[in-house]
Amino acid sequence: MNSLKVELGERSYEISIESGAIASLGERMASFLGFNEKIAVVSNKTVFDLYGARVTASLEKAGFEVSSIFIHDGEVFKDLKQVEHVLNEMFNFGLDRKSAVVALGGGVVGDLAGFAASIYMRGIALVQVPTTLLSQVDSSVGGKTGVNNGFGKNMIGTFYQPRFVCIDVDTLKTLPERELRAGIAEVIKYGIIEDAELFRFLKDNRREIHSHDAAALSHIIHTSCKIKADIVSKDEREAGLREILNYGHTAGHALETVTEYIEYLHGEAVAWGMYAEAKIAVAMKLLSDAALREIKDLIEDYRLLVSIPKDIDIRRLVEAMSYDKKTVAGAIKFVLPTAIGRVEIRKDIGKDVILNALSKET
Ligand SMILES: NC(=O)c1ccc[n+]([C@@H]2O[C@H](COP(=O)([O-])OP(=O)(O)OC[C@H]3O[C@@H](n4cnc5c(N)ncnc54)[C@H](O)[C@@H]3O)[C@@H](O)[C@H]2O)c1
Ligand SMILES: [Zn+2]
Incomplete structure (x- = not known):
């Protein structure tokens, strides 16, 4: 164990x-x-x-x-x-x-x-x-x-x-509490990409995690490392499968870039990125509204970001997404959830779809 x-x-x-x-x-x-x-x-x-x-x-x-x-x-x-x-x-x-x-x-x-x-x-x-x-x-x-x-x-x-x-x-x-919460964003990511049970555990054990209960923390760390270890064993150099670990990161990195890496911790940007990309998944009819709501609720349960200040220009964010290291030949690549615990890699999302999805408040 x-x-x-x-x-x-x-x-x-x-x-x-x-x-x-x-x-x-x-x-x-x-x-x-x-x-x-x-x-x-x-x-x-x-x-x-x-x-x-x-x-x-x-x-x-x-x-x-x-x-x-x-x-x-x-x-x-x-x-x-x-x-x-x-x-x-x-x-x-x-x-x-x-x-x-x-x-x-x-x-x-x-x-x-x-x-x-x-x-x-x-x-x-x-x-x-x-x-x-x-x-x-x-x-x-x-x-x-x-x-x-x-x-x-x-x-x-x-x-x-x-x-x-x-x-x-x-x-x-x-560890400062803000850093702990930022780390939780990556754990939520593992839940969404691979493990609905981990997602539920996070939902049910918020208090234990916040109070540094060693058993609860060991459980989420063990489960996360296991998911990452299995993925890395199969695809050490990110030829394919390992890309799913980038869920939330295309939008998240764009937010970090636009805010010049000073406003948000990485995990905070990824939390917003996961919600943003889930909204894109809904727009593409890959994800249900109910699942989007569950993702939003869990992110908010850990007092992480689901919205960003109005003065951040969405168009600049989308622009920044297309400069991501993971971008190949101009097409923006996204890892999109299709359910809690399952994702799909898509390279065919138009900028207008992204702009629309990100402009939506909910
Ligand atoms: N190699 C990879 O696969 C990979 C994956 C994700 C992120 N990263 C990188 O990780 C970095 C971010 O790491 P991070 O979030 O751990 O930030 P960090 O290393 O800056 O640590 C955050 C802060 O917490 C302090 N700190 C660390 N441990 C502490 C403890 N136990 N008690 C009190 N304070 C403590 C640190 O001194 C620092 O001030 C980024 O550079 C990112 O690019 C790498
Ligand atoms: Zn990350």
């Missing part, structure tokens, strides 16, 4: 989901790293102050030589400059090809440290210790690493799978 496997042949790895999981991190890493090896814990000050001592103690107890490397806190620092800083520190510390990187933090740390691990001496072992809900259910699993540059988000990166993912649900106790 507390552990899952991402099946990728000899690159398969385990995801361990437990309250207090950090305490056994060292022991777990000793099963695939040599005794006395060097480990760099990459983190930011916010997270390291909270969990750094625990992580370091667990690793040292297992016989590793540990050093820590800090990056600045925030999406704006997810860039090549910080990667270079991390790499330099890794060289200073004398990491070799048998050493490892532990990424301790949210998606920003995970993506950046993962990228650094993937290119240091052509790649050394990487372990993800995600500490935000979003990183626990999404970014720590699946092997996408990278940073942003002037041309856009995540434009530079690699596919590089971790050797182990250690999810300690207790770390969510210190």
